[in-house]
Amino acid sequence: MKTALVTGASAGIGEACARRLIATGWRVVGTGRNAARLEELALELGEAFVPAVFDIRDEAARDAALAALPVNGFDLLVNNAGLALGTGPAQACDLDQWKTMIDTNVTALVSITHKLLPGLIERRGAVINLSSVAAIYPYTGGNVYGGTKAFVRQFSLGLRSDLAGTGVRVTSIEPGMVETGFTMVRNGGDRAAHDALYGGADPLTGDDIAESVAWIANLPPHYNINTIEMMPVSQSFAGFQVARNS
Ligand code: 8X3
Secondary structure, X not given: OOEEEEXXXXXXXXXXXXXXXXXXOOEEEEEEOOHHHHHHHHHHHHHHEEEEEOOOOOHHHHHHHHHOOOOOOOOEEEEOOOOOOOOOOHHHOOHHHHHHHHHHHHHHHHHXXXXXXXXXXXXXXXXXXXXXXXXXXXXXXXXXXHHHHHHHHHXXXXXXXXXXXXXXXXXXXXXXXXXXXXXXXXXXXXXXXXXXXXXXOOOEEHHHHHHHHHHHHOXXXXXXXXXXXXXXXXXXXXXXXXXOOO
């Protein structure tokens, strides 16, 4: 049975990926900080779901948790763990929030990728990275969040180059609006912000994204999806802004 490691698997897109991968025959190690939620998933999903409790930013805790797993290696790494914090303009942002996004979305992602890469090469495995439309299309308040996701996209493409000849597949997934806990986290637990963003918009769901992840994970070994971008039909592009002399 092939084994995947899905980071941030206790909720949202990560949880949906774990469910979809298991439904298509994978064993999934699901990481996250919420031990109780991961245990609930293990009870529900059975032996195919193996919880690994750690904060993705804590390398020592990660290494201890991974070393304790009853797993020999991984055929797939789904780098899903990540977050946005704040929607304000750069000049009004909290520097600690910026650092938390960089630590999680960039540093922790490259660190776990670096750790798993030798094993993934040995198994001719795959890496699927969760980037965002914010990597491609700037929007006000996107600043560092968009920057981290642009990093994830370009890192993915660079990995593709470096891994030439290894058989390892790499994909950058770039979703737009997906209704998860993302907006609650971004706005400090503000339910009204969540409702205002998703209300009447028929947003994508975690399961919509997981369907693409499972499709890509199960493609034959000669077939690589480099990047894939998706949005709900309700979301599209607006024009440039012009700040005029008053
Ligand atoms: C976030 C996507 O559309 O909310 O990754 O900016 S969007």
